[in-house]
Amino acid sequence: MSNITILDCRGLACPQPVLKTKGELDRPGAGKLQVIVDNPTARENVTLLARNLGHQVEAEERGGLHYINITRAGAAGAGANISVQETAPARAASTSAVDTVYFITTSTLGQGSPDLGQVLMKSLFVTLAEQPAPAAILLLNTGVHLALEGSPVLEFLARLAEGGAEVLACGTCLDYYRVREKLALGAVSNMYEIHSRLDRAAKVITVA
Amino acid sequence: MGPQTLSQVLRHLPPIQDANLLVGLDKSDDAAVYKLGPDLALIQTVDFFTPVVDDPYLFGQIAAANALSDVYAMGGRPLLALNIVCYPSCLPPEILGAILRGGADKVIEAGAVIAGGHTVQDDEPKYGLAVAGLVHPDRIFTNAGARPGDRLVLTKPLGTGIINTGIKARLVSEEAAQKAVETMAGLNRGAARAMAEAGAHACTDITGFGLLGHAAEMAEASGISLAINWASVPLLPETMDTAALGLIPGGAYSNRDYLGDRVSFAGGITPTQQAVLFDPQTSGGLLIAVGEERLGLLLDLLQRSGIDAAVIGRVLPVAGAQIAVTV
Numbered sequence: 037m038s039n040i041t042i043l044d045c046r047g048l049a050c051p052q053p054v055l056k057t058k059g060e061l062d063r064p065g066a067g068k069l070q071v072i073v074d075n076p077t078a079r080e081n082v083t084l085l086a087r088n089l090g091h092q093v094e095a096e097e098r099g100g101l102h103y104i105n106i107t108r109a110g111a112a113g114a115g116a117n118i119s120v121q122e123t124a125p126a127r128a129a130s131t132s133a134v135d136t137v138y139f140i141t142t143s144t145l146g147q148g149s150p151d152l153g154q155v156l157m158k159s160l161f162v163t164l165a166e167q168p169a170p171a172a173i174l175l176l177n178t179g180v181h182l183a184l185e186g187s188p189v190l191e192f193l194a195r196l197a198e199g200g201a202e203v204l205a206c207g208t209c210l211d212y213y214r215v216r217e218k219l220a221l222g223a224v225s226n227m228y229e230i231h232s233r234l235d236r237a238a239k240v241i242t243v244a
Numbered sequence: 245m246g247p248q249t250l251s252q253v254l255r256h257l258p259p260i261q262d263a264n265l266l267v268g269l270d271k272s273d274d275a276a277v278y279k280l281g282p283d284l285a286l287i288q289t290v291d292f293f294t295p296v297v298d299d300p301y302l303f304g305q306i307a308a309a310n311a312l313s314d315v316y317a318m319g320g321r322p323l324l325a326l327n328i329v330c331y332p333s334c335l336p337p338e339i340l341g342a343i344l345r346g347g348a349d350k351v352i353e354a355g356a357v358i359a360g361g362h363t364v365q366d367d368e369p370k371y372g373l374a375v376a377g378l379v380h381p382d383r384i385f386t387n388a389g390a391r392p393g394d395r396l397v398l399t400k401p402l403g404t405g406i407i408n409t410g411i412k413a414r415l416v417s418e419e420a421a422q423k424a425v426e427t428m429a430g431l432n433r434g435a436a437r438a439m440a441e442a443g444a445h446a447c448t449d450i451t452g453f454g455l456l457g458h459a460a461e462m463a464e465a466s467g468i469s470l471a472i473n474w475a476s477v478p479l480l481p482e483t484m485d486t487a488a489l490g491l492i493p494g495g496a497y498s499n500r501d502y503l504g505d506r507v508s509f510a511g512g513i514t515p516t517q518q519a520v521l522f523d524p525q526t527s528g529g530l531l532i533a534v535g536e537e538r539l540g541l542l543l544d545l546l547q548r549s550g551i552d553a554a555v556i557g558r559v560l561p562v563a564g565a566q567i568a569v570t571v
Contacts, residue, residue, distance in 0.1 A: 050493070050494065051410075051413040051490075054413070077492075080490075082490060085488075085490030086490075087515070088489070198511065200511060202511075216475070219475045223475060223512060223514070223517060223571050225484070228484070
């Protein structure tokens with residue numbers, strides 16, 4: 037049977053609804069969570085929190101109250117084997133690119149000659165740009181150079197971004213290499229965000 | 245009050261016909277400017293709010309820096325300030341004393357004087373200042389002077405609304421909280437001087453309507469559009485982490501709803517990043533539009549004043565007051 041926890045946050049001032057929701061989602065366990073709040077700011081904030089933690093969120097308004105229904109990432113596997121078996125093959129076939137995250141921690145591909153590595157990296161991006169865009173491209177360490185002005189793969193990265201790929205560049209890395217001003221594409225990000233993308237990805241392809 | 249409600253209320257005021265009123269309500273600017281003579285104009289502004297930090301002395305400093313900022317944003321120098329105080333009878337008078345001391349110290353730092361004030365009994369404490377300043381009528385900086393090709397410079401990092409919400413939730417480190425307080429209590433005096441010396445074109449200070457709200461006011465008043473580059477926008481430490489947890493003040497969402505489709509976000513700008521750009525600021529920095537040829541000079545002058553400014557975008561030769569946020 038479905039297992040729904042209800043968290044009634046009516047009458048609570050911000051940021052209490054967010055904190056209570058976070059407390060509930062931080063607890064190990066599966067099942068769905070319904071959060072009830074009485075103001076639109078709490079609805080926006082609880083939705084943002086849950087989505088950033090990688091969960092599925094649907095919210096609706098009824099009678100002046102907001103019901104935020106959160107399906108925890110991985111919750112489907114806990115008690116509903118049948119539905120997982122039904123949906124898994126279909127998802128695998130149709131959304132392989134959408135659920136894939138590229139984790140790129142280098143500006144050149146493979147060990148050996150840096151010149152060859154650069155050619156190979158460009159070749160990888162040419163290939164990637166011809167396929168459906170992945171959910172996200174996470175750039176870490178020298179990987180952030182790929183998104184800088186003058187990068188040999190910039191046009192392909194731009195095509196992937198236009199195709200819907202979220203491009204995140206590690207802010208610490210940009211600062212370390214002193215190239216933050218040269219970032220031509222993508223958002224400056226942090227480990228919290230990068231980890232959340234890795235954590236909720238169906239498939240992570242690491243290019244290190 | 246949110247921009248939506250405010251603009252509805254102000255619409256019903258009678259139009260003002262006075263040739264000496266150089267800057268009034270119609271341009272949604274930071275302060276009123278009234279011409280007193282051929283080489284002298286009066287800047288008048290008022291600002292007060294409920295405590296944003298627990299420490300009453302710091303709150304006084306922040307409220308005063310915030311009120312003085314409107315004079316700086318117009319290119320003027322503050323002259324005279326009056327306290328505005330709402331205070332509950334159940335709180336000890338020592339706390340009010342600390343608030344007023346914080347405000348007075350900040351006004352002295354600005355080179356102005358406090359000449360009195362007014363108090364009202366209220367359930368919740370509120371503090372701020374009415375400030376009068378002076379400016380040469382030919383050297384007024386309004387939000388209406390931005391020209392196509394100008395670069396946009398922001399003189400303080402964003403995130404005070406989010407960090408203050410995070411402090412209430414006890415999810416912000418002491419260092420990050422301290423940095424936010426220092427930023428809020430900092431005067432915009434050095435930034436104003438640098439912009440005047442560099443010959444910038446337009447200016448506004450970033451407060452309750454957030455970066456995008458005040459940028460939109462500048463675009464509207466100047467008859468242009470703006471492009472803002474997300475990656476270049478400076479943020480207070482821990483702003484993104486705090487925002488990602490959903491610790492965002494309601495004002496950010498009011499600002500977003502008011503601006504509607506005047507703001508467009510490039511794909512890849514997440515809802516969390518959008519909320520940061522809409523975050524209402526307390527005593528935020530100046531948003532300055534400066535010609536490309538003067539940009540280097542402005543950045544140099546800002547740096548010499550110890551101001552960590554960032555170039556965050558440019559003015560587009562497009563009417564319609566649109567704001568495009570790029571990744």
